[in-house]
Amino acid sequence: MYALYSKNKPRSDALLTSHGNNFFKNKQLELGDKMDLASYLLKPIQRMSKYALLLKDLIKECGQSQEQELTDLRTAEEMVKFQLRHGNDLLAMDAIRGCDVNLKEQGQLRCQDEFIVWCGRKKYLRHVFLFEDLILFSKTKKIEGGYDIYIYKQSFKTAEIGMTESVGDSGLRFEIWFRRRKSQDTFILQAASGEVKNAWTSVIGKILWRQALRNRGQTAAPNVNLKEQGQLRCQDEFIVWCGRKKYLRHVFLFEDLILFSKTKKIEGGYDIYIYKQSFKTAEIGMTESVGDSGLRFEIWFRRRKSQDTFILQAASGEVKNAWTSVIGKILWRQALRNRGETAAPNALH
Known part of the structure; x- marks a missing residue:
């Protein structure tokens, strides 16, 4: 429910701005409320982030001897983190523009992040979406006073790709290549941190592994x-x-x-x-x-x-x-x- 709420938030904001702003502003004045409706609609999203921080603090305070309590708190923390990620993922997917691929048929969205991408001698800044069956490259477009949108550039089926886990000495780069490998079809991706790079190579490795098992x-x-x-x-x-x-x-x-x-x-x-x-x-x-x-x-x-x-x-x-x-x-x-x-x-x- 939270993820869907998060996904639909931009639409509710747009409807409020275009159709209901004056009506609800008058209601706010009548009630003498210090908060407008937009602030109330934002509360559930803010609250979920606060739950994650609260659970983190509770885990720190919990003694190692309290095994059952620690297990329950960590399970709750993982659930909240998943909901936050899932909500952000749905929101980002909904913001992809100009894509002629049916993303609902590409399996679960596993990761999305900003990368510096090299293709041959060309260098780009790209927001990359990794689905179970598709990797999609997009360009971020900042919208003043609103949510970012992602302009579709290209995509490839994950069944067609291979991966080199580490390129260079920075610890931030990995390589995506294709079965019939050509230099112009090779992408080097540089992550913002080693953690992001490791998370992506781990997920891609698991996807390729599942495909190998499924297709073998x-x-x-x-x-x-x-x-x-x-x-x-x-x-x-x-x-x-x-x-x-x-x-x-x-x-x-x-x-x-x-x-x-x-x-x-x-x-x-x-x-x-x-x-x-x-x-x-x-x-x-x-x-x-x-x-x-x-x-x-x-x-x-x-x-x-x-x-x-x-x-x-x-x-x-x-x-x-x-x-x-x-x-x-x-x-x-x-x-x-x-x-x-x-x-x-x-x-x-």
Whole structure:
């Protein structure tokens, strides 16, 4: 109810201004009330924010021994925070202009934030909306004395994208790219803070993971539980050589597993991925560059045999570099974990 109230607030304000201002102003004078109707209509929105602060203060005052009370207060706090976010999300969605996409069919709105966005050499300030099935770029237009509106610029189905979790050394940037990766189709997004960047990469990672599970058809072997293989880090199409054999494979890289599948095109629907084989990342090693093309790298195994060596050729140097970077970090984390050491806070992204 709060979220819908928040969403409809701009409309009620506009109706009050255009049709009811004089009438309610006279009523206010008759009653001798210090507050006008607009102030009363704003109260529920202000009150919800105050509830969040009140619950935060109560949690601070609650002792650790009061487990049930703490649990109840934290549940209430999460509910209030959700209502605040949901209300803001509905309000922002309602303010998108010039969009020819039916947003009600794009799944739940997961995040919305302002980013600096690079596309090739061009740099923009964009308000980005992330739905379960769509990522939408818009330009914010400030309305004096009113709510911001968002001018639609472009959008892409999340089924078409991939993600590189960290770009550069600032800790604020990540990359959105596409299955058939071209430089002009690559977006680098810079968040206002590390928290925003981490929240977005986490949510996008989960969306890509759910899509991989939904679209995979027979991707998982009967004895491989993909939910137990850690976060899905990358997925891409590669030409793969194993000995003298050459294949086209869609490869999924999880924190603890690398999985090779064959893409099956479904007319009028999403692709599915037929499972071929998989290996624990704890068993593999990597040679970052093979040959002179700048597109190939090698995956091999601890007990190295020629038939257990895979050469992967990416569609572009950017894809190849993204994969070797992520695999290198996974192997580094495993090496530290196996030695019982902990990575320095800034050593890994």
